[in-house]
Ligand code: SF4
């Protein structure tokens with residue numbers, strides 16, 4: 001099958017952005033990540049107009065849906081390039097763009113460091129030995145699976161990198177720590193930060209729930225974190 005791969009290119013934050021198109025003639029079972037690898041293995045890489053193109057900037061740490069680094073907009077939706085296969089996309093034109101909510105580094109690479117800074121501000125670490133409640137084992141496990149990919153932040157109408165709202169990723173990760181922390185003072189600090197940086201800013205639209213590429217129970221974790229932090233349940 002022959003695909004047209006449209007990629008939004010930008011050398012750096014200050015340079016002009018432009019679209020470049022490439023042809024990919026390969027299996028419809030290919031992932032977007034393997035398409036990008038194949039394009040970058042061409043020497044020289046030429047676009048559909050025959051112009052020599054610079055290698056496409058994109059990030060990937062594992063190729064198996066474990067690191068979250070290859071998150072990008074694929075046909076307009078946040079997805080992981082490693083686990084989005086051509087035969088699951090409509091049509092034969094595939095459009096790739098970087099996330100819009102984070103500062104651009106190059107081409108499909110963005111700087112997601114604000115996501116980690118926000119988690120630090122929530123004090124999301126343990127000050128005590130972890131309390132292992134068998135009744136919360138499954139949601140704590142789900143909370144720990146979060147890839148920090150940022151897909152839930154890209155679709156969130158209330159998340160902006162220059163704001164204080166930390167987005168669903170904070171609630172997903174807070175659940176585990178709120179349940180395991182035994183030191184009351186620290187737990188109260190987390191709860192106070194959570195209230196200010198998540199609970200009061202969330203509009204409950206739940207755009208974050210369906211977009212999670214590893215199908216975390218985002219809604220359940222938001223509800224449980226709200227209960228633990230706000231109502232002490
Ligand atoms: S429920 Fe809506 S406002 Fe709240 S974190 Fe999810 S997408 Fe953002």
Ligand code: SF4
Pocket residue numbers: 068145146147148149150151152153168169172211212213214216218
């Ligand atoms: S909750 Fe899901 S979408 Fe959000 S950062 Fe974690 S893995 Fe990504």
